[in-house]
Amino acid sequence: MIRVSVPIDVGTIAATENSAFALATPLRVERLLVLAVTQACGARAPQEKRERHIRTTLESFRAGKFLLDVDGRIFDHPDAVVVCSGVATLRFFSAGHARRERETAL
Secondary structure: EEEEOOOHHHHHHHOOOHHHHHHHHEEEHHHHHHHHHHHHHHOOOHHHHHHHHHHHHHHHHHOOEEEEEEOOOEOOOOOOOOEOOOEEEEEEEEEEHHHHHHHHOO
């Protein structure tokens, strides 16, 4: 599990003149993955290492090797959009484990 600070999209707030985007920010799952990997690597990690980890993580996600739980909702596609506020909690599941969990819940 990793907790990621969700950035506020000031550009969207200014463009729409709607302060609702200050409270909840819509983000693509891909962007959340990038934020999570960047945070996990740490601020002192070399740029090349961060880029390599981001690339590998996104490729694995697109290939269906794992699923992502964002604040209790399961996502399996990087283009899906999730609305987050403040901090998002991400949990990673292998695709096989997540399928078994779903089947047991039904």
